[in-house]
Amino acid sequence: MPRELAVFGILIPTLLPIFLASLLLQGALDWVLGHAGLYRRAWHPALVRLCLLVCIFSALTLVLYS
Template identity: 35%
Template sequence: MNLVVTLLGNEIPTMVVIFIIVGIVQILINRILADLGVYNYVWHPGLFRTALFVALFAATSLLIYK
C-alpha cells in the first residue's frame, strides 16, 4: 500500500488523512452520544472522548496498514 497521499501536488502521510477523517467521525459520534445522554453515565467525559478517539484511530490505522 502506498503510504503517501498526493493532494494538490503535495505529498501527505496517510496517517494525517486518517487522523482528520477519524476526527470528523469522532465529532459526529460525540454529538450522537451527547444527544442520547450517555455522558451522564460516564465518570469522566473528556477521558471517555479521548479513549474513543484513540481506539477509532488505532483500529482504522491497523486496518489500513496491515
Template identity: 45%
Template sequence: MNLIVSFLGIQIPALIVIFLCAGLIQVLLNKVLADLGVYEFVWHPGLFRTALFVCVFTSFSLLIYK
C-alpha cells in the first residue's frame, strides 16, 4: 500500500510527513527528558536519542501502514 499526501498540489509520500512529525515529537521529548535529567543516567545520550527517534517513527509508520 503506497500512501500519497497532496500538499499544495505536490504529491509526497506519507513516510516523509510521518518523518517530520516524528522529528517534531523527538525535539519535544528531548526537551522534556533533558529537563527531567534522564540523560544523566543514560550511557550514551546520542545513541539513546537516535533509538528513541527510531521507536517513534516506527510506531507512527506501523499505525499508518498496518
C-alpha cells in the first residue's frame, strides 16, 4: 500500500482515510450500544468510547498493512 494518496494533487497519508472510516464505524457502533443501554453498565462511558475507537482503528490498520 502506498504511504500517500493523491487527492486533487494533495498528498495525504493513508492513515487519514482509515481513521475517518474508523470514526464512522465507531459512531455507528456507539449509536447501537447507546440504544441497547450498555453504557449504563460502564464505569466511564467516554473511556469505553475511546477504547472502541482505538480498537477499530488498530484492526483496520492491521488488516490493511499486514
